[in-house]
Each structure stands twice: as structure tokens, then as C-alpha cells.
Amino acid sequence: MNAPHITAPAIEVPDTLARILADKYEEVRERAAATPLSEMERQARSAPKPRDFIGDLCHAVADGRVGLIAEIKRASPSGGLIRDPFEPASLAEAYCEGGATCLSVLTDEPYFQGRPEHLKAARAACPLPVLRKDFMVHPWQVFEARAMGADCILLIMAALADETAQELEDIARSLDMAVLVEVHDRAELDRALGLETRLVGVNNRNLRTLQTDLATSEELCPLIPADRIPVAESGIRTPEDVRRMAAVGARCILVGEHLMRQPDVAKAAHALVHAL
Numbered sequence: 001m002n003a004p005h006i007t008a009p010a011i012e013v014p015d016t017l018a019r020i021l022a023d024k025y026e027e028v029r030e031r032a033a034a035t036p037l038s039e040m041e042r043q044a045r046s047a048p049k050p051r052d053f054i055g056d057l058c059h060a061v062a063d064g065r066v067g068l069i070a071e072i073k074r075a076s077p078s079g080g081l082i083r084d085p086f087e088p089a090s091l092a093e094a095y096c097e098g099g100a101t102c103l104s105v106l107t108d109e110p111y112f113q114g115r116p117e118h119l120k121a122a123r124a125a126c127p128l129p130v131l132r133k134d135f136m137v138h139p140w141q142v143f144e145a146r147a148m149g150a151d152c153i154l155l156i157m158a159a160l161a162d163e164t165a166q167e168l169e170d171i172a173r174s175l176d177m178a179v180l181v182e183v184h185d186r187a188e189l190d191r192a193l194g195l196e197t198r199l200v201g202v203n204n205r206n207l208r209t210l211q212t213d214l215a216t217s218e219e220l221c222p223l224i225p226a227d228r229i230p231v232a233e234s235g236i237r238t239p240e241d242v243r244r245m246a247a248v249g250a251r252c253i254l255v256g257e258h259l260m261r262q263p264d265v266a267k268a269a270h271a272l273v274h275a276l
């Protein structure tokens with residue numbers, strides 16, 4: 001079968017992200033040639049119903065808790081190999097026990113040593129809604145995310161033209177999935193607010209230098225309209241960091257590396273959830 005026509009849009013993206021995306025387009029081209037989009041859509045539409053990612057975060061915040069999206073990632077470009085041995089199902093159980101509201105599971109293999117099987121195993125091990133953490137560039141991946149059981153997808157504004165972001169959001173919504181849209185500066189935030197999703201993530205990690213600075217959330221979260229839900233992402237380690245993020249309106253947080261490096265991840269998650 002011929003490879004489908006999947007090309008990168010002509011937008012400027014930061015260095016590390018540009019490398020990841022170049023490989024991602026190639027990966028999606030190959031995978032979509034093996035399983036046609038129509039078949040992936042059929043699998044997505046026959047998957048069990050999604051869990052309520054946004055609803056569960058809203059309940060956590062309404063109850064006065066931190067909405068913790070706890071991440072399962074084995075490795076990253078900035079952190080190298082983070083956790084070994086690595087067991088997604090027991091990590092999911094531990095996060096659930098520690099009071100996490102949702103999970104985020106890396107499925108990108110070349111840069112994060114993730115796999116779709118990690119998401120499937122984590123979701124099967126607990127009742128929490130799950131974000132597929134990957135670099136979404138094409139409708140095929142949104143159908144694939146739902147087919148593997150994901151309840152939410154990530155849209156990184158630095159990686160997407162507005163029309164593509166809109167198209168991917170529309171498909172996710174048609175599948176009853178939530179969307180977490182991610183921004184790192186004011187211009188991306190303005191573009192992200194053109195989407196319908198209420199979940200707006202501010203990534204404290206600069207994808208050019210890979211350095212994190214919580215000041216990014218302190219600058220952007222106050223600019224997020226009250227009808228949206230700010231999520232502070234990356235570089236969060238301590239209860240004090242959680243309070244810093246909550247002080248600028250982000251009572252939902254996405255935390256990966258800090259939790260993944262702890263011997264007792266349930267205890268570490270509990271400490272962040274009860275920071276306020």
C-alpha cells in the first residue's frame with residue numbers, strides 16, 4: 001500500500017521540538033501506511049467510552065484538592081533514563097493510591113522510551129482518566145489514541161498550525177475525548193484560546209533549551225480567562241512549588257520527572273496533592 005500524504009506544515013518550531021517532530025512525521029507516515037485511517041477510525045469509534053478527564057479535574061479542585069495529572073515516563077530528552085525498572089501498571093496503582101486525579105502516559109518511543117502498551121497497562125490498572133502524552137500532528141494519531149484507550153490528547157501549539165490544531169480538536173471532540181492544549185508564551189496562549197477546550201496547559205519547560213522556569217506559569221496563568229482551567233506543567237517538585245502555581249490560579253498540575261525519581265511514588269504524589 002502507498003504511504004498516505006502526510007507532510008509537516010511550514011511553521012517555525014523550536015530546535016528540540018523540531019527534531020522530535022521531523023521523526024514523528026516519518027513515524028506517522030509509516031504507521032498510517034500499515035493501518036489505513038479508515039481502519040484506525042473504526043477501532044477508535046468502537047473503543048470503550050472515555051473517562052471524564054476534565055470533569056474529574058474540576059471535582060478535585062471544587063473539593064479543595066490539587067488536580068494532579070501524574071505522569072508515567074521512563075526517559076526524556078532533558079532527564080535521560082529516569083526510571084528503571086519501569087512498570088506502568090504498578091505506577092498507575094501507586095499514583096491512584098497517592099491521590100492523583102488523572103494520569104499522563106508517554107507513548108513516544110524514540111525520545112521518551114514510551115509505548116502504547118504503557119498507556120493500555122496503566123489505564124487497565126486503575127480507574128483514572130488518561131492523557132496520551134505524545135506529539136500529535138495528524139488525525140490518524142487522534143484515532144489511534146482513542147483506539148488504545150486514551151481519554152485526553154495533548155495539542156502543543158508550538159508544533160501546530162491553527163487549522164491543524166482545530167482539526168485535531170474537532171476529531172477528539174467527536175470521539176468524546178478531552179483536549180489539553182499546551183502553550184509556552186503569550187502568542188501561543190492567544191492562539192490556544194481560539195480552541196474550544198477548557199484545559200489550557202502552561203509548559204514551564206522551554207523546548208529550545210529544555211530548561212524549566214516556574215515563572216512561565218506565573219506570567220501566563222493570570223492571563224487565562226476564568227472559564228478555562230489552567231494547568232501548570234513541568235519542573236514542579238515540592239509542595240512549595242504547588243503553592244506557587246496555585247497562587248497564580250493553577251490548581252491543576254502535571255508532574256512527571258520528580259515523581260518518577262521517587263522510590264515511593266504514592267507518598268510523593270500524596271505530598272503534592274495535599275500541598276494546599
Ligand SMILES: O=C(O)c1ccccc1NCC(=O)[C@H](O)[C@H](O)COP(=O)(O)O
Nearest residue numbers: 076077078079233234235236255256257
Ligand atoms: O521532558 C523533556 O525533556 C521534553 C523535551 C521535549 C519536549 C517535551 C518534553 N517533555 C514533555 C513534558 O511536557 C513533560 O513530560 C511534562 O510536562 C512533565 O514535566 P516534568 O514534571 O518536568 O517531568
